[in-house]
Amino acid sequence: MPILPARALLLAPMVELSHRPLRELIHSFGGCDRYYTEMTSASGYLARSPFDQWFMDSEPAPEKTVVQLFDSELEPLAQAAARLFEERKASDTPLGGIDANFGCSAPLIEKAGGGVSWMKDARRAASLIAALKAAAPGVPISAKLRLGYEESEAALIEFCLALEGAGADYLVVHPRLKSEKFRRTGRWGYVRAVAEALHIPVVGNGDVRSPDRFAAAMDEYGAAGAMIGREAVRRPWIFALLRGKEANPSFELAVDIEKIGLRMLSSIKTMLPLPFHSSRARRFFYYYCDNLSFGHHLRYAIQNLRDLDEMERQFRQYFMDVPAERHKTER
Numbered sequence: 001m002p003i004l005p006a007r008a009l010l011l012a013p014m015v016e017l018s019h020r021p022l023r024e025l026i027h028s029f030g031g032c033d034r035y036y037t038e039m040t041s042a043s044g045y046l047a048r049s050p051f052d053q054w055f056m057d058s059e060p061a062p063e064k065t066v067v068q069l070f071d072s073e074l075e076p077l078a079q080a081a082a083r084l085f086e087e088r089k090a091s092d093t094p095l096g097g098i099d100a101n102f103g104c105s106a107p108l109i110e111k112a113g114g115g116v117s118w119m120k121d122a123r124r125a126a127s128l129i130a131a132l133k134a135a136a137p138g139v140p141i142s143a144k145l146r147l148g149y150e151e152s153e154a155a156l157i158e159f160c161l162a163l164e165g166a167g168a169d170y171l172v173v174h175p176r177l178k179s180e181k182f183r184r185t186g187r188w189g190y191v192r193a194v195a196e197a198l199h200i201p202v203v204g205n206g207d208v209r210s211p212d213r214f215a216a217a218m219d220e221y222g223a224a225g226a227m228i229g230r231e232a233v234r235r236p237w238i239f240a241l242l243r244g245k246e247a248n249p250s251f252e253l254a255v256d257i258e259k260i261g262l263r264m265l266s267s268i269k270t271m272l273p274l275p276f277h278s279s280r281a282r283r284f285f286y287y288y289c290d291n292l293s294f295g296h297h298l299r300y301a302i303q304n305l306r307d308l309d310e311m312e313r314q315f316r317q318y319f320m321d322v323p324a325e326r327h328k329t330e331r
């Protein structure tokens with residue numbers, strides 16, 4: 001398998017969202033090229049956290065699923081990569097890649113030295129990439145990063161060149177600074193600058209929601225692919241739309257919004273452990289309700305529920321009240 005196919009489409013790592021039920025749903029619409037798992041603590045995995053099997057679950061496409069690891073130290077990350085590599089070999093299950101999280105800016109993680117904090121020291125980050133390469137021979141190693149702490153094209157390129165020099169197979173750039181939230185649009189000019197400076201593929205991430213934005217990522221900003229997060233939760237069929245295989249606009253109009261939501265609830269119940277149920281369902285519907293004209297009421301109601309059967313009842317009720325919303329209409 002190539003490191004990445006041309007104009008690659010990747011599902012972003014998202015805590016409580018990039019799990020098997022979402023992958024199964026995306027897969028049912030033809031899938032994407034790489035599915036990132038949500039970030040998983042390397043130290044937690046080494047300590048055999050009881051939830052590992054769900055964090056590391058790579059079905060339904062293990063060969064395309066990249067496990068994202070985070071930690072503040074090199075050692076646990078390298079050891080976790082080595083253990084994952086050995087476990088997959090023993091069970092004869094492919095490993096689509098290992099990604100180092102250099103982008104998370106959640107205060108708890110960043111202050112502890114994980115996530116974007118790795119961007120403070122290019123040499124240390126490069127040592128980590130080299131250690132991951134050695135720990136998992138033959139497995140694609142990537143890093144997902146932000147712009148860092150302050151705007152500096154030179155510093156960003158120096159950082160990315162160091163990762164390339166250490167053997168990174170490709171990089172994913174989410175062009176926002178450490179402190180920037182989603183309100184501000186990503187600065188995609190930096191994706192272009194990094195793509196031009198490096199020889200390895202550079203994937204762009206952030207706000208890709210339409211065929212136009214996808215085309216711009218490749219053609220205007222020189223990215224090797226696009227990684228999509230929130231829009232893949234809102235519309236798990238987005239990859240099919242972008243791939244153009246489903247260019248027929250009636251494809252999206254035929255999607256049954258109610259059926260997909262119910263399928264997600266049922267997959268959460270059957271594929272994830274009980275302690276994950278309500279948090280994962282709430283998180284999914286937080287974005288998925290954007291498909292509905294009166295979705296904010298439903299979103300609010302679901303955010304206040306814990307019981308999945310009750311969520312299902314509310315969700316079904318919405319379509320009894322507004323049956324036309326089961327399908328999107330032409331705009």
Ligand SMILES: Cc1cc2nc3c(=O)[nH]c(=O)nc-3n(C[C@H](O)[C@H](O)[C@H](O)COP(=O)(O)O)c2cc1C
Nearest residue numbers: 012013014015038039103144174206207228229230
């Ligand atoms: C709920 C949520 C959880 C996230 N968790 C992670 C994560 O575990 N690892 C990571 O590298 N980025 C994480 N991100 C950032 C996304 O991967 C992505 O960079 C960001 O959402 C921008 O892409 P988008 O505009 O396509 O959503 C998360 C984002 C959201 C909204």
